[in-house]
Each structure stands twice: as C-alpha cells, then as structure tokens.
Amino acid sequence: MKVKWWLIAGVTVALLVLFEWQVFLDMRLLPLRTARVPLRELRPWPDDFLQAYSPRFPLQVAVLWLSSEQTPLGLSHAFRQMGIPFCVTDRLDEALRHPLVFIGPSVDGRALSPAQAEQLSQFVTNGGVAFIQLPFWGGLKPLCGFREYQSTRTRHWLSFVAESAPALRYLNRPEERRIRFGADGYPEIIWTTGYVLHDPGMAVLAEYKDRTVALARRDWGRGVVYLCGVDLNHVIIRNQTNHDPEAERWYLNHFEPGTDVWLLLLRAWYETHQPDAIRLGTIPNGHRSALLLSHDVDGELSISNCLAFAELERRLGVSSTFFMQTKYLKDALSRRFFYGPTLEILRRLKEQGFEVQSHTVSHCERFDRFARGTGRETFSQYRPYVGEDNQCPHGTVFGEVRVSKELLDGELPGQTTAFFRAAHLKFPPSLPEVLERCGYEFDSSLAAGDVLTQFPYAIPLNLEFERDSQLYEFPIALEDEEAPPLGQRLDGARDLIEANAENGAITVALIHPDSTDKLAAEEALVQRLPKDIAVSDLLSFARFWRARDRLAWQVQSRPDPREVELTLTSPEPLSGLTIEFRRVVEAIVSGGGRQLDAHRLVLPALAAGSSLTLRIRYAP
Numbered sequence: 161m162k163v164k165w166w167l168i169a170g171v172t173v174a175l176l177v178l179f180e181w182q183v184f185l186d187m188r189l190l191p192l193r194t195a196r197v198p199l200r201e202l203r204p205w206p207d208d209f210l211q212a213y214s215p216r217f218p219l220q221v222a223v224l225w226l227s228s229e230q231t232p233l234g235l236s237h238a239f240r241q242m243g244i245p246f247c248v249t250d251r252l253d254e255a256l257r258h259p260l261v262f263i264g265p266s267v268d269g270r271a272l273s274p275a276q277a278e279q280l281s282q283f284v285t286n287g288g289v290a291f292i293q294l295p296f297w298g299g300l301k302p303l304c305g306f307r308e309y310q311s312t313r314t315r316h317w318l319s320f321v322a323e324s325a326p327a328l329r330y331l332n333r334p335e336e337r338r339i340r341f342g343a344d345g346y347p348e349i350i351w352t353t354g355y356v357l358h359d360p361g362m363a364v365l366a367e368y369k370d371r372t373v374a375l376a377r378r379d380w381g382r383g384v385v386y387l388c389g390v391d392l393n394h395v396i397i398r399n400q401t402n403h404d405p406e407a408e409r410w411y412l413n414h415f416e417p418g419t420d421v422w423l424l425l426l427r428a429w430y431e432t433h434q435p436d437a438i439r440l441g442t443i444p445n446g447h448r449s450a451l452l453l454s455h456d457v458d459g460e461l462s463i464s465n466c467l468a469f470a471e472l473e474r475r476l477g478v479s480s481t482f483f484m485q486t487k488y489l490k491d492a493l494s495r496r497f498f499y500g501p502t503l504e505i506l507r508r509l510k511e512q513g514f515e516v517q518s519h520t521v522s523h524c525e526r527f528d529r530f531a532r533g534t535g536r537e538t539f540s541q542y543r544p545y546v547g548e549d550n551q552c553p554h555g556t557v558f559g560e561v562r563v564s565k566e567l568l569d570g571e572l573p574g575q576t577t578a579f580f581r582a583a584h585l586k587f588p589p590s591l592p593e594v595l596e597r598c599g600y601e602f603d604s605s606l607a608a609g610d611v612l613t614q615f616p617y618a619i620p621l622n623l624e625f626e627r628d629s630q631l632y633e634f635p636i637a638l639e640d641e642e643a644p645p646l647g648q649r650l651d652g653a654r655d656l657i658e659a660n661a662e663n664g665a666i667t668v669a670l671i672h673p674d675s676t677d678k679l680a681a682e683e684a685l686v687q688r689l690p691k692d693i694a695v696s697d698l699l700s701f702a703r704f705w706r707a708r709d710r711l712a713w714q715v716q717s718r719p720d721p722r723e724v725e726l727t728l729t730s731p732e733p734l735s736g737l738t739i740e741f742r743r744v745v746e747a748i749v750s751g752g753g754r755q756l757d758a759h760r761l762v763l764p765a766l767a768a769g770s771s772l773t774l775r776i777r778y779a780p
C-alpha cells in the first residue's frame with residue numbers, strides 16, 4: 161500500500177505538537193502561593209567556652225581544658241545532653257574548687273607544672289575526684305597509676321570489662337559492653353592510647369583488643385582518679401558530625417550506642433561520686449522514654465494514605481509529623497503532586513492537629529552533593545529537575561530548604577515550617593547553616609546508627625568540631641523500608657525502644673505512608689508500648705528538648721544542710737521537665753512542682769523568659 165507522505169508528515173507534526181504541549185503543561189509553573197522566607201544572619205556564637213560555661217557553683221563538674229587548639233564541643237554536648245551541670249576553665253586552682261574535675265583533652269609536661277601535679281594529687285588525697293584523659297606526662301604517673309603507654313591508630317574495638325563498676329552501671333547490653341571506633345576495613349582510624357598499669361590494685365574498666373588499658377579507676381587517699389586513654393571529646397563530636405570512620409555496626413533498626421556509652425559513662429561517674437548530684441531528666445513528665453512518630457510523604461501514592469495514618473493515630477490518641485515533599489515539577493523521578501488535592505489533604509492533616517514539615521522539593525538522592533546555593537532561590541525561578549541519572553544540576557541546598565518552606569508556609573494556614581528531613585537521609589555539610597539562615601529550628605536527617613547516638617543534640621555548623629548551629633538534630637532509629645516488613649520485626653523494634661528507654665534516650669520512628677499495609681504494624685507497635693513510654697510527634701518533643709538544653713540553672717546550698725535551692729531561668733516555654741536528685745527528697749518546700757517519687761520531681765510549667773526558685777528538703 162502506498163502511504164501518502166503528507167499523511168505521515170501530518171501525524172508526525174500532530175504528535176510533536178501534542179508532546180510539546182504536554183511538556184509546556186509540565187513546565188508551566190503551578191499557581192502556588194508562597195510565603196516570604198527572609199534570609200537571616202547566623203546567630204553569633206560565644207567563641208570562648210570559658211565564658212560560655214563559667215564556674216558558678218560547686219555542684220558543677222569542672223572541665224579543666226588544657227588546649228587552645230581544640231574546643232571542648234563534644235564534652236559540652238555530653239554534659240548538656242545528660243543534664244549534668246558543668247563549667248569550663250583553664251585554671252587548675254579554679255577547677256579544684258569543684259569536687260569533680262574532668263581534665264583534658266590531654267596532659268603533657270607543658271600543661272601542668274610539677275607543683276600543679278602535686279596540687280592535683282593533694283586534691284584527690286583529700287577526697288576530690290579527677291577524670292584524667294590522656295595523661296602523657298611522667299609527672300602524673302604516680303597519681304594515675306600507669307607505667308607506660310602506647311598511642312596508635314589501629315585499635316578498632318574497646319570492651320568494658322569490669323563486672324560491677326558503678327561508673328559502668330548504664331552499660332548493661334552487649335552492644336554497650338563492646339564498641340567500635342572504626343570499620344575493620346580502615347587500617348588506620350582515630351588515635352587511642354593504651355596504658356600499662358603499675359598499680360595492680362587499680363580496677364580496669366575498659367580495655368582494647370591488645371589488652372592495654374583504656375579506662376581504669378584508682379582509689380587514692382579519700383578520693384578517686386579515673387585514667388582514660390580515649391579522647392572522649394573527639395570521639396563524641398566526630399561521631400555526632402558523622403565523621404567517624406564508619407564506626408557503626410548497624411545503620412538503622414538496631415541499637416547502636418557507640419557515642420552514647422561515653423555520655424552514659426560521664427553520667428554514671430557524676431552520679432557515683434557526687435553525693436548531692438542533681439540532673440535534668442531527658443524525657444518530660446517522668447516518662448522513661450518517648451517514641452517520636454514521623455512519616456515521609458514521598459509521592460502521589462503516599463498522599464492519599466496520609467489520612468488513614470492520621471485516622472489511626474487519632475484513634476490511638478497520639479500525634480505524628482508528616483515530612484512533605486513539595487514536588488512542583490515533573491522530572492525523571494516522578495510527576496508533580498504539590499498542588500490541588502494534595503494541598504487539601506495537608507490542610508486537613510493540620511486541622512486535625514498533625515505536624516506538616518519539609519521533606520525537600522526534588523527528593524534527589526544526591527542532595528548531599530548539592531552546591532550550597534545563594535540563598536536567593538525562590539519558587540518563581542528554582543527548577544530542580546532530577547534526570548534519569550539522578551543528577552540534578554540546578555538543585556541547591558538553599559533551594560530545597562528555602563523553597564519548600566516558601567510553599568508550605570504559603571499554602572497551609574497558620575504554618576511555620578520548622579523541621580526538615582533530607583531525602584534518603586543524605587546530609588550536606590552546609591545544611592545546618594542553610595536551615596538556620598532560612599528560619600528552621602530542627603532537623604531529622606541522620607540515621608541514629610550513622611551518628612551512633614539515640615539522643616538529640618545541637619548540630620555543629622558545617623559539621624565541623626568548632627561551634628554549634630542553632631539547629632537540633634533528632635536521629636532516626638527505626639524505619640520501615642528494611643526487609644522484612646516492619647510488621648514482621650516488631651519484637652526487634654520493641655527491643656530497640658526498650659534499649660533506648662533504659663538509657664533515657666528517645667526512638668525516632670519513620671513510617672512511609674506508601675502502603676496502608678503498614679497501619680497494622682504501627683498500631684501494634686503503639687498499642688503494646690509500655691505505659692511509661694510516651695508517644696509524640698517530633699516538633700512537640702523537639703521544642704521541649706531545646707528549652708531544656710537552653711535552661712539556665714544553678715544550685716545553692718542553704719544554711720540548713722538538709723535544704724537546697726535551685727534557681728532556673730528558661731528563655732523558652734518549658735513544660736514537664738523532670739529533675740532527678742541522688743539524695744532522697746522529703747518535700748518541696750517552695751516553688752511548686754510535683755514530686756514523682758523519692759528522687760524525682762516535675763517542674764511547674766515555665767513561661768518564656770520566666771524564672772523559678774525551688775527549695776527542696778532532703779530526708780535526714
């Protein structure tokens with residue numbers, strides 16, 4: 161048959177026109193409302209740790225910091241996360257006015273004089289407690305009890321070996337008794353120091369595989385010395401900024417306490433040796449832990465399911481956070497869906513009291529390699545097309561962060577987007593700065609295993625070791641994408657939640673609403689949770705955590721030795737904070753609050769900027 165050339169040409173042209181029309185429709189910008197997202201200046205940082213954490217009362221643990229090159233950022237995180245009062249000083253005599261002293265990052269012959277070593281020795285003899293990190297100086301051998309030491313970068317594993325040492329009391333699980341500093345594939349990892357002791361009476365608390373001592377306790381006179389061969393400050397901050405040489409044994413869905421063992425060690429050390437120890441609890445209202453529910457809404461399929469998850473959670477009497485991808489462009493990943501019907505669903509979620517937060521614009525897997533951008537990215541010109549190869553040449557960190565907030569704040573009544581979760585948990589180093597400058601307050605983009613911690617923390621700027629951003633990180637512990645399906649590994653999930661509860665840590669759960677099959681698993685998980693584990697959305701808990709972290713408080717003794725006075729000033733609204741006392745509390749004399757048991761009370765709610773004076777009477 162003879163096909164007419166003009167017919168072929170006509171059909172081709174028609175198809176081309178149709179195709180171009182579709183492309184035109186897809187390219188055409190949706191008529192979405194945006195809110196202005198002003199670019200803020202970074203909040204100034206009190207460069208000087210000595211000023212930021214100045215000595216104010218004897219109950220503070222004194223950190224004697226002997227380096228001007230490193231900052232004690234990791235240690236400050238640990239004490240803040242554990243709610244332990246502390247101060248930082250570079251003067252020995254000032255440090256020794258506090259009964260508990262942490263000395264670091266290392267001590268060599270230039271850091272202390274022989275007279276000062278003698279002063280320190282006298283302090284311990286008279287009942288002081290010193291935690292001495294990395295003593296390299298012969299002048300400290302008599303006090304610290306070591307004969308020699310070896311520093312290398314090849315020790316991958318550490319084991320806590322003492323059976324019943326009070327300082328190890330929180331390290332009860334196998335994952336806590338043995339931890340890793342780096343994956344075996346790395347021949348060289350972080351520096352550690354192993355000691356050989358000269359005093360056989362010392363209690364060895366931790367050792368490396370080569371059987372040299374990593375941590376030991378020595379009772380000396382009326383006091384106690386701890387000898388430590390691990391740079392806790394460095395390990396903590398390195399893990400929290402995800403610069404560890406893949407120290408994690410598990411990425412998600414398994415208890416990975418590689419950072420937390422050091423936090424818990426410091427907590428137990430404080431509680432063991434400070435008879436008047438007072439600490440801020442980590443979980444509000446006396447609960448042991450909190451399960452924080454979140455959902456990542458990644459595509460069209462998920463959107464229609466959101467309401468079913470909301471309905472279940474309303475029935476269970478709990479709340480959650482929906483991280484919403486604001487996809488307004490069609491690309492190789494998916495169609496666009498942030499318009500019309502999606503917005504209706506998001507508005508309904510908000511009306512029902514659920515949190516809606518940002519989960520980027522493009523959801524590109526290469527987000528961690530995006531350029532930082534300029535901060536001028538707006539909806540009207542930001543076009544992050546993701547290609548077949550997963551490349552997104554026009555994507556920027558500022559674009560993903562700022563434009564998603566413009567849209568969520570513009571389209572949802574009463575919305576102020578404050579929380580961010582990166583796509584595929586990929587975290588570019590510029591993210592803390594970009595989030596802070598765009599007015600975000602919290603992030604949940606890191607896997608708990610990756611940062612080896614189950615506690616929230618202030619995330620440092622540029623993921624460096626020098627200073628914090630204003631952002632707080634809430635690492636994800638439990639998720640639903642690993643096989644087998646969540647419904648078939650609920651026992652493992654419960655064990656993870658319980659392991660966290662034993663430490664007063666949280667469990668952040670991520671359940672994608674891409675299938676309603678997961679409803680049953682979530683229901684079973686929430687319903688069978690022990691009563692003393694709270695369930696919350698991310699934002700409510702995050703606000704509590706930040707207010708707790710920023711609380712200024714001090715403890716003063718009273719003329720009556722059975723009484724103590726706490727003065728607390730909260731820059732932010734703070735509700736439900738639990739305070740823990742080592743001594744037995746007989747009564748709250750004044751200031752209000754609710755006593756939970758002999759050792760704990762819940763503070764009355766504090767309004768932003770308010771102060772409270774609390775007087776406590778201890779039992780005789």
Ligand SMILES: [Zn+2]
Pocket residue numbers: 456457458519523582583584
């Ligand atoms: Zn996602």
